[in-house]
């Protein structure tokens with residue numbers, strides 16, 4: 001059932017980005033900043049971005065997301081930009097997507113589908129794959145009918161005739177069955193994890209979890225701290241599957257450090273739901289390290305987005321250390337970094353300025369982790385944990 005939304009063929013898809021700026025909705029995020037991020041997502045998915053269009057509205061139009069004038073403008077850009085895909089910055093309703101494909105006669109993708117496509121590429125473990133597939137099916141289910149009628153309208157003929165209502169019903173039933181089966185499999189993996197967790201609890205080894213915006217440097221930090229060899233690259237959502245590594249702090253305490261999926265602005269709720277099992281891991285953590293990419297022009301918004309998602313996940317009260325990362329891009333040396341006082345408003349227990357890449361201040365970070373564990377009387381000193 002999983003289909004690639006973006007071709008990986010030699011010729012890249014030519015995509016135009018379309019966003020609606022809604023008063024108050026983005027708060028501090030500018031619509032342009034949000035589209036910059038959408039552009040990065042599109043690139044990660046393998047598309048070539050050939051243009052963008054923004055409309056400021058009170059709220060998106062029910063039928064076409066854009067107002068009719070802007071839609072005309074978008075259509076008229078087709079000749080000039082030769083785009084074959086239009087990527088919308090919000091999740092579209094099934095009818096909006098259908099209407100847009102009819103009006104524009106190009107493939108229409110929304111932010112959720114784009115993120116799902118990237119997730120599908122990044123998932124490595126069977127659990128990760130199951131979670132992505134679950135989210136994809138949940139996404140497809142309400143959109144099935146539209147897909148068929150759209151094919152019919154694209155000229156009819158062999159292979160494009162719709163299957164009729166009964167076929168759509170059959171497809172729906174098949175997908176629902178698959179969803180049930182995937183949920184069962186995910187539940188089995190979850191149970192297995194629970195066993196593992198209980199073992200960890202018995203051993204008393206504290207668990208520290210890395211959280212943060214996608215691309216903030218979580219995996220790099222895990223690699224440098226734990227000599228982990230986890231994939232870390234300059235693209236969004238390179239990590240999907242949680243990885244846990246052991247670390248012996250300078251004070252002799254043994255801890256476990258876990259790396260997991262990054263967050264993003266407008267993270268689709270169905271992705272959060274599908275990744276419930278993975279995110280549950282965070283619930284078990286004794287301490288969170290919130291990694292912030294200080295080089296991003298949206299660093300403040302990004303860290304607020306992460307805080308908001310943590311609250312949604314009922315993790316708002318978890319103790320945490322804020323890790324201001326990629327400092328090597330801002331100053332020449334670690335000594336210079338020490339002198340910087342950052343006005344960070346966060347509910348964190350401590351803030352540490354680091355470069356995960358250059359191993360700056362990671363001893364200080366470990367010290368802070370140790371201090372916290374000491375205060376909260378968490379174990380991990382005995383044996384190998």
Ligand SMILES: Nc1nc2c(ncn2[C@@H]2O[C@H](COP(=O)(O)OP(=O)(O)OP(=O)(O)O)[C@@H](O)[C@H]2O)c(=O)[nH]1
Pocket residue numbers: 212213214215216217218219220221231232233234235236237238239240261262263325326327328329354355356357358
């Ligand atoms: N200059 C610099 N680059 C860094 C630092 N930490 C990470 N990076 C780079 O930032 C990019 C993203 O790093 P990752 O560790 O993959 O980020 P992540 O938070 O795990 O990202 P996702 O798994 O996609 O959510 C990579 O190209 C890293 O090399 C740092 O301290 N300094």
Ligand SMILES: [Mg+2]
Pocket residue numbers: 218219220231232238239
């Ligand atoms: Mg990562």
